[in-house]
Amino acid sequence: MAMARDFRVVLCTLLLVLGACHVTPAAAAGVRLSALSKTLVVEASPRAGQVLHAGEDTITVTWSLNTTAAAAAGADAGYKSVKLTLCYAPASQVGRGWRKAHDELSNDKACQHTIAERPYAAAGDGTFVYGVARDVPTASYYVRAYALDASGTQVAYGETAPEEYSFAVAGISGVTAPVRVAAGVLSACSVAALAVFLVLENRKKNK
Template sequence: MRHMCDTHLVVLPYQDHILIRIMAIHTLLFVSLLIFSLIESSSGGKKDRLFTDLQNSIEVTAKPVKDSGDLEAGKDMVTITWKLKSSSAKVDTDTAFKTIQVKLCYAPISQVDRPWRKTDNKLFKDRSCPHEIVSKAYDKTPQSLDWTIGLDIPTGTYFVRAYGIDGDGHEVAYGQSTDEGRTTNLFSVHAISGHHVGLDIASTFFSVFSVVSLFVFFVMEKRKAKLEQRE
């Protein structure tokens, strides 16, 4: 009888241990589900935001410093300005804006057959403005920036768009350097392909050198063979 009691006393802590582990797993699952729900609820507002719901209250201009022709990535500059439109509700907008985010966007002609650049009314799905130019705290005074086109910008036709971001990180307003159809005031960028004239010259030189070396080697071998025959 005592032996049975001792055995029971040994098994009971093990059962308690299993029970504690089960409760811990349930608690972990519950906490994970709660955190996931909170994340979904906090990001849900951002996912549901539509571009057509934003106020067009920012005036944006983008003027290439170069007078004409394609702009060269890594070299040419674009002067970008942005300010609040005079017709906008200035008090409400000033209160809402915390950050201004300026982006380089693809024009429709550079989106054809490129689904990874597609425009979507749902902001979290929109892929038309992947290149951030600058993001800075909102300033009530008109702002200007001389932006050098980055080396990572691909060949294409572009315009500039600015978003007004509120304290929660949500877009509440926008403005762009083109019309609603995104067909006016566009500029084209020519990306650096890595092709260089100096490399072409060097390649040509070494090709000629190789041919000449092969010819000299052939002549010397032929002359050597004739000398051996005479001996």
Template sequence: MALVVAAETGVLFSSLEETLVVTADIQGQNWTDGPRIRTARVGEDHMLIKWALNSTLTGLGIDKNYMTVNIRLCFAPISQVERGWRKTVDDLHKDKTCTIAITSQKYTTEGNFTDWRIRKNVPGATYFVRAYVTDTDGTQLAYGQTTDSLKTSNLIVIESITGRHLSMDVASIIFSTASVGALIGFLIVEFRRLK
């Protein structure tokens, strides 16, 4: 029976230790120069993500089984409200918090970085960045994230493409006016022809 339960559940997030330090800056913006929320635009802005083993853990051998670091973009709680498809679940195989993959890198004690251009298909929402460390089997062993445990600081608001531009609004006004004018002209011609 215990094997069946183990097979049905994966790694629990609550069982992971936070051993990585992760930072994310948007085109030179950093967390020390103002508000704790940054704004970025899809298809335009880049995110510089850095990660490393927490310096207090270096040399303790805690990372002997670490092989890969998977960096993901995760929905903040404010962007999960009434959105079950983004629901946080303790079982990482069922969790929908971190569905957007950024990159995977080989683990090194010194850490690494990636410069990620925010893709156009990323939905507009409030996010944070999380890095999972996995072993050779791909099992999550530890993590690090840009935000605190309550997920309220160091958040990133990503603005999606709205599809509206000033030129489109002007064109729609011109064509709407022209179509109304054509309709009035047609009705005047028809009304005179009937007389």
């Protein structure tokens, strides 16, 4: 009976630890790319086809308000910040479901690498220099920018032309960021479970 009780305690503790370790990514539920106005003009410094190296090279991203698309005065009044993302180009999505673009942004996996989030300037213009992160995998990319409202919801966007323009990144290794995160979570949870077992064993010995 005591062993069964101890097992239940360990199991419940492990479930609590796993729950604490689980991180749910923020999602723009219900927001569709096709419903957003393309009011931002986005440019990136790499030449089409240029190869950058993760952990070494930089990308200068510039954005501005497309006054033609946002013809109405004050159309950008609700823009509070600009979120820049590094997106897998169509060629690097083929046969890789974990990189697939999706119209509903909560399901989109193409633009999973966040470059930065910056306040939206009154004139709409901005520049950011991004050092290509060491965990960016080898692939072809383009850049997309989202205009966010006060709640952090995407309300408009702009991007470098993904079909005609893309540049490449040579990654440091084939291990992607999600794999590293998963390995870290499993490692942390395993250590916690082991600690619980050791505590219970010590209690048994002291009885």
